[in-house]
Amino acid sequence: MFNINNIIRxxxxNLKPYSSARDEFKGEASVYLDANENAFGSPLETNYHRYPDPLAHAVKLELSKIKGVPPRNIFLGNGSDEAIDILFRSFCNPGKDNVIIVPPTYGMYEVSANINDITLKRVNLTEDFQLNLEGIAEAIDENTKLIFICSPNNPTGNSINREDVETLLANFNGIVVIDEAYINFSRQKSFIQELTEYxxxxxxxxxxxxxxxAGLRVGMAFASEEIIEIFNKVKPPYNINQSSQELALAALKNVTQVNEWIKQILSERDNLVLxxxxxxxxxxxxxxxxxxxxVKTTDANQVYNHLVNDGIIIRNRNxxxxCEGCVRITIGTLEENKALLDSLKSYKN
Structure with missing residues (x-):
């Protein structure tokens, strides 16, 4: 049975988090002389001389409407990379604990493990890029705190079988982290609807x-209220700056536009594959x-270099x-995809 007190460092x-001026006073006032800000303003058209909301409440409220998750179950970070780092710093003792990743997968899990001096156990995906449940079970020991699963997976693009993930959630006494950076493009539903179950x-x-x-660096973590409280305890006091909060809030009111872009991207993806x-x-x-x-090719290095010479940059995953022999190609605009195809037509094996 999972018990957060058994895995938290x-x-x-015992950590007493930093108490900022905006934590100690949360109301409205006419004069703010509590945070040592520059009361005269900013040398910009918009003033950014006041510290932002430490917990970005307005953004969480808007996300709550879209995701169907209460604000108390949402953490906002400086990209999801910050959430990954906080997981290591909150639940993994350096030099003692370990985590499991399932390559090929997102590279920041390994980087963050190395930064935090946490042993990394690799259990490769199967040939069809699915979980090796038997291998994961064998790799788990009493010091295994986290299992990272990227779904849809980067760099392979496929979604991980839902039943396999549920098996891990039901049987692992540590935390299962599901990275859904690409979930908006997937036919598989998000696991955020399962927060009350696991x-x-x-x-x-x-x-x-x-x-x-991408330029705003706003990532999200969804979890139980207990886990979110730990995230907020460990994070820096003002990790989401004011401009990112304002722009994210404005963007979240344009769901229709985003959904239209998703349709176009999926259509372009199908066309590019054909x-x-x-x-x-x-x-x-x-x-x-x-x-x-x-895309698996006869020579990933040659394909990559050919495209670079034409000013087109893809990712060499060789x-x-x-992923030997593979390149990863992001879906671009109609014009960008045409330029890619035109260049590939002139490629010589």
């Missing part, structure tokens, strides 16, 4: 992909639930586990 249990579930999402806000599969240097195109495709 002792120093985090106390050990953390779902990561982002405004960087479908929402087109065209690319006809090239003689293409061995396979893997099924994708994301805004990119993974050195990634199970």
């Amino acid at each position: 002792e120093n985090i249990k 106390a050990n579930l953390v779902v990561l999402q982002t405004l960087s992909k479908a929402w087109g806000l 065209n690319i599969k006809n090239f003689d240097f293409v061995i396979d195109i893997y099924p994708s639930d994301a805004n990119f495709i993974l 050195k990634v586990e199970l």
Whole structure:
């Protein structure tokens, strides 16, 4: 049975978080002389001389309407990378604990583990890029605190079988982290609807992909109220700046536009697959639930360099586990995809 008190680090249990001026006074006033801000304003058209809401309540309220999750179950971070780092710092003791990743997968899990001096256990996906449940079960020990699952997966693009994830959630006494950065492009429903079913579930999402806000660096974590309280305890006091909060809030009111872009991206993805599969240097195109495709070629390095010479940048995944010979191609606009195809037509094996 999962019990958060069994996995949280002792120093985090006893941590007294920093109390900012905006934590101690949350009402409205006519004169603010509490936070050592510059009362004269900013050298910009818009004033940013006041510290932002430490918990970005307005953004969480708008997200709550869209996601169907109470604000108390939402954490906002400086990208989802901040949420990943906080998971390590809250639940994993350096030099003692370990986490499990399932390569090929998002590279920041490993980087964050190394930064925090946490042992990383790799259990590769199967040949069809699904979980090796038997291998994961064998890798778990008493010091395993986190299992990271990216679904839809980066760089492969496929969604992970839901039943397999539920098996882990039901049987693992640590936290299962499901990274849904690309969920808006997927036919699979989000796991955020399962938060009340699994106390050990953390779902990561982002405004960087479908929402087109990569430059704002706003990531989301959805979890039980207990886990979110720990996130808020550990995070820096003002981790989401005022401009990002304002712009994110404005963007979240344009769901219709985002949904239209998603339809266009999915249509362009299908069109790109139909065209690319006809090239003689293409061995396979893997099924994708994301805004990119993974393409296995006869020579990934040559394909990549050819496109670079034409000013087109894709991602060479040739050195990634199970992705030998592969390149990852993000779905662009109609014009960008045409430029890609025109360049590939001139590629010589």
